[in-house]
Amino acid sequence: MIDLLALCAFNAAYAQAIDADELERWPGFFTEDCVYRITHHENEREGLPAGLVYADSRAMLEDRIAALREANIYERQRYRHLLGLPVLQAAADDGATACTPFMVARIMATGETTLFATGEYRDRLVRQDGRLLLAERVAVCDSTVTDTLLALPL
Amino acid sequence: MIDLLALCAFNAAYAQAIDADELERWPGFFTEDCVYRITHHENEREGLPAGLVYADSRAMLEDRIAALREANIYERQRYRHLLGLPVLQAAADDGATACTPFMVARIMATGETTLFATGEYRDRLVRQDGRLLLAERVAVCDSTVTDTLLALPL
Amino acid sequence: MIDLLALCAFNAAYAQAIDADELERWPGFFTEDCVYRITHHENEREGLPAGLVYADSRAMLEDRIAALREANIYERQRYRHLLGLPVLQAAADDGATACTPFMVARIMATGETTLFATGEYRDRLVRQDGRLLLAERVAVCDSTVTDTLLALPL
Numbered sequence: 001m002i003d004l005l006a007l008c009a010f011n012a013a014y015a016q017a018i019d020a021d022e023l024e025r026w027p028g029f030f031t032e033d034c035v036y037r038i039t040h041h042e043n044e045r046e047g048l049p050a051g052l053v054y055a056d057s058r059a060m061l062e063d064r065i066a067a068l069r070e071a072n073i074y075e076r077q078r079y080r081h082l083l084g085l086p087v088l089q090a091a092a093d094d095g096a097t098a099c100t101p102f103m104v105a106r107i108m109a110t111g112e113t114t115l116f117a118t119g120e121y122r123d124r125l126v127r128q129d130g131r132l133l134l135a136e137r138v139a140v141c142d143s144t145v146t147d148t149l150l151a152l153p154l
Numbered sequence: 155m156i157d158l159l160a161l162c163a164f165n166a167a168y169a170q171a172i173d174a175d176e177l178e179r180w181p182g183f184f185t186e187d188c189v190y191r192i193t194h195h196e197n198e199r200e201g202l203p204a205g206l207v208y209a210d211s212r213a214m215l216e217d218r219i220a221a222l223r224e225a226n227i228y229e230r231q232r233y234r235h236l237l238g239l240p241v242l243q244a245a246a247d248d249g250a251t252a253c254t255p256f257m258v259a260r261i262m263a264t265g266e267t268t269l270f271a272t273g274e275y276r277d278r279l280v281r282q283d284g285r286l287l288l289a290e291r292v293a294v295c296d297s298t299v300t301d302t303l304l305a306l307p308l
Numbered sequence: 309m310i311d312l313l314a315l316c317a318f319n320a321a322y323a324q325a326i327d328a329d330e331l332e333r334w335p336g337f338f339t340e341d342c343v344y345r346i347t348h349h350e351n352e353r354e355g356l357p358a359g360l361v362y363a364d365s366r367a368m369l370e371d372r373i374a375a376l377r378e379a380n381i382y383e384r385q386r387y388r389h390l391l392g393l394p395v396l397q398a399a400a401d402d403g404a405t406a407c408t409p410f411m412v413a414r415i416m417a418t419g420e421t422t423l424f425a426t427g428e429y430r431d432r433l434v435r436q437d438g439r440l441l442l443a444e445r446v447a448v449c450d451s452t453v454t455d456t457l458l459a460l461p462l
Contacts, residue, residue: 004159005312012393016407019428019450041232078349078450080426082257082392082411084236085166099170103236103259103390105411105426111453113423115267118234118259120173142173142232145265158313195386236411238390239320253324257390257413269421272388272413274327296327296386299419 002096002127007086010125010132011100015081018153023068026153027061030134031126034058038154040141041119051138052146061153068151078107079116079152086123095126095135102139104154117154118142156250156281161240164279164286165254169235172307177222180307181215184288185280188212192308194295195273205292206300215307222305232261233270233306240277249280249289256293258308271308272296310404310433310440315394318433318440319408323389326461331376334461335369338442339434342366346462348449349427359446360454369461376459386415387424387460394431403434403443410447412462425462426450 010029017025030036039051055061084101099120106116119141126135139154164183171179184190193205209215238255253274260270273295280289293308318337325333338344347359363369392409407428414424427449434443447462 004163008393009312009396012395012409015392015409016395016428019409080409080411080450082236082390082409084169085162087166087170088163101166101169101173101234101236103234103257103411105423105450107426107450111451113426113451115259115269115423118261118267120170142234142259142261143265143267158317236390238323239316241320241324242317255320255323255327255388255390257388257411269413269423272415272421274324296388296413296415297419297421 001093002091002125002132004086004088006132007088007096007098007100007125011083011086011121015083019078019080021078023065023153026065027058030058030061030137031128032058034061034134035136035138036061036134036153037137038139038141040144040146042144044138044140052141064153071151076109077151080105080107081154083121093127095124098123098125102154117146119154155247156245156279156286158240158242160286161242161250161252161254161279165237165240165275169237173232173234175232177219177307180219181212184212184215184291185282186212188215188288189290189292190215190288190307191291192293192295194298194300196298198292198294206295218307225305230263231305234259234261235308237275247281249278252277252279256308271300273308309401310399310435312394312396314440315396315404315406315408315433319391319394319429323391327386327388329386331373331461334373335366338366338369338445339436340366342369342442343444343446344369344442345445346447346449348452348454350452352446352448360449372461379459384417385459388413388415389462391429401435403432406431406433410462425454427462 014029036055037051038053082103086098086100089097099122101120104117107113122138124136125132168183190209191205192207236257240252240254243251255274258271261267276292278290279286322337344363345359346361390411394406394408397405409428412425415421430446432444433440
């Protein structure tokens with residue numbers, strides 16, 4: 001049975017990979033045919049499929065990281081994720097669905113620190129070869145106007 | 155015995171009900187004769203009973219939500235709670251006292267996101283019919299000047 | 309075996325001692341010959357030993373608190389720590405190494421609340437006489453420019 005502690009440990013490792021600038025490890029938290037989206041609560045409530053970011057495979061996530069590295073965006077900003085405890089909606093031996101709140105701070109090279117994004121992950125996880133992986137992560141932002149600033153993964 | 159994980163799961167569900175705009179579920183986290191207060195650390199230290207918000211029954215919490223719905227305040231702002239791990243002060247089979255730190259971001263319809271309130275819940279929980287419920291939750295804010303802005307539950 | 313929940317409970321108690329202005333309890337979370345440093349990610353990456361704060365014994369931490377009390381700095385500001393779940397890197401019966409993300413808000417006497425510092429604790433914990441203690445805590449800040457503002461412990 002996938003439990004709360006296992007999800008917490010998974011999420012902590014996920015956030016650390018991004019915040020420690022080990023972005024190349026990020027796609028490894030997903031299944032090969034995963035869905036990853038960033039959207040906001042209004043779009044999501046109205047069932048609008050187009051979010052701020054959309055990927056439907058791990059390969060697309062890898063492309064995204066490669067593009068970020070070329071753009072060298074990490075020189076200019078860092079993220080810090082603080083994740084809440086998940087609300088476990090369904091759990092079995094081989095999968096789970098859960099919602100996890102997030103706050104993400106952005107730290108510019110100037111030192112300026114702002115609360116960049118808040119929201120909720122809506123996740124579907126599966127266990128493959130003994131490891132938890134995200135089959136789907138939808139990052140639903142609370143604000144409707146973060147799009148132009150998005151760069152690093154949430 | 156009520157343990158840390160049970161409290162974490164309870165708090166995660168509590169925060170989600172508010173942040174997902176399912177405010178009608180909020181009073182259901184309390185006992186019928188509960189106490190719910192919002193105050194700040196200076197008032198609390200001096201033992202001043204009058205806080206920013208005071209309710210001494212679940213019915214008063216229901217009234218508060220009804221009033222918020224009429225005022226339609228949720229159209230203009232959202233909250234995002236990030237809760238820390240509780241410090242468990244006492245625990246038995248049928249009850250517990252605990253302190254839990256919180257940060258609450260407020261997201262305006264314009265997209266503006268601010269760190270709205272920080273503080274600590276001081277809680278007394280009981281188990282009734284197998285469910286954890288708040289017999290008392292005092293939200294002690296760190297700032298002494300959030301009163302005029304308070305709208306949604308903390 | 310030191311586990312995730314034990315670390316969470318330890319960190320929650322650590323943060324509460326600071327945020328509740330019970331600073332005299334803070335050195336008690338460390339071993340007698342501990343290392344405590346505050347630095348930022350650039351210094352740490354380049355292996356520069358000089359951080360923003362450095363102490364290599366519990367006695368130095370006690371001196372620091374005494375100095376803060378004399379300066380009466382707590383009258384003018386409060387902190388609120390929100391800690392994420394630890395990433396447990398190694399664990400045994402008598403020790404563990406872990407990383408834990410933090411966000412710290414600062415609340416001024418005027419009520420102004422800002423996101424003051426974000427970063428990651430890099431910890432080495434030991435169990436002594438049945439209690440977890442920090443043999444080393446390095447608070448690695450994400451921003452390179454928080455130095456002049458530092459006052460309370462992170």
